Amino acid sequence: DAKTTQPPSMDCAEGRAANLPCNHSTISGNEYVYWYRQIHSQGPQYIIHGLKNNETNEMASLIITEDRKSSTLILPHATLRDTAVYYCIVRVNNAGNMLTFGGGTRLMVKP
Amino acid sequence: GAVVSQHPSWVICKSGTSVKIECRSLDFQATTMFWYRQFPKQSLMLMATSNEGSKATYEQGVEKDKFLINHASLTLSTLTVTSAHPEDSSFYICSAFSLLGILSSVSYNEQFFGPGTRLTVL
Numbered sequence: 001d002a003k004t005t006q007p008p009s010m011d012c013a014e015g016r017a018a019n020l021p022c023n024h025s026t027i028s029g030n031e032y033v034y035w036y037r038q039i040h041s042q043g044p045q046y047i048i049h050g051l052k053n054n055e056t057n058e059m060a061s062l063i064i065t066e067d068r069k070s071s072t073l074i075l076p077h078a079t080l081r082d083t084a085v086y087y088c089i090v091r092v093n094n095a096g097n098m099l100t101f102g103g104g105t106r107l108m109v110k111p
Numbered sequence: 112g113a114v115v116s117q118h119p120s121w122v123i124c125k126s127g128t129s130v131k132i133e134c135r136s137l138d139f140q141a142t143t144m145f146w147y148r149q150f151p152k153q154s155l156m157l158m159a160t161s162n163e164g165s166k167a168t169y170e171q172g173v174e175k176d177k178f179l180i181n182h183a184s185l186t187l188s189t190l191t192v193t194s195a196h197p198e199d200s201s202f203y204i205c206s207a208f209s210l211l212g213i214l215s216s217v218s219y220n221e222q223f224f225g226p227g228t229r230l231t232v233l
Contacts, residue, residue: 046221
């Protein structure tokens, strides 16, 4: 699976949009971009995934650049409960494959 | 939709004892379960992949005789830490995936994680 690079930490004001970047310059054509988050002392939670089109669900939006070398996860109205470590993972779209977690971005949402 | 549970949520044991951690898929049949380990302030590291009815596949550097994995049914996998030592203290997390069916509200291309088990070895 391709390697990803994320900033180690970010702050966001409560109620504002949180934009979390991820670089995956070595992504291959059959690899998807997945985002998970891990709230302190809990198991990871799936957020969203996409191949090349932008995706949106009830939790977040995923914007993937045209060359697919980077993406941004957007939490439109961050709340204190969104404070977590966010992991960007690139993987072939087969959940039977393992997930390789990098360092992630520690998002701190502040009042 | 898909729920994965782990038991116990935390355990404290003495050095040299064995500890069993259970991972259950509550509303789907998990053909594959993964076991991860996470040390403080670090990311999750895959320990092993467990397919129902077959032997687990361990990642490099993970001792299979120390971390015994059993996946005897489609809803239960267990991880036994044998002769635990303080350096085995960690947060153990399982995830589950199913090839057998697609829940109406869930994409089959997701893995579902348990809440984790915090092991402390004294």
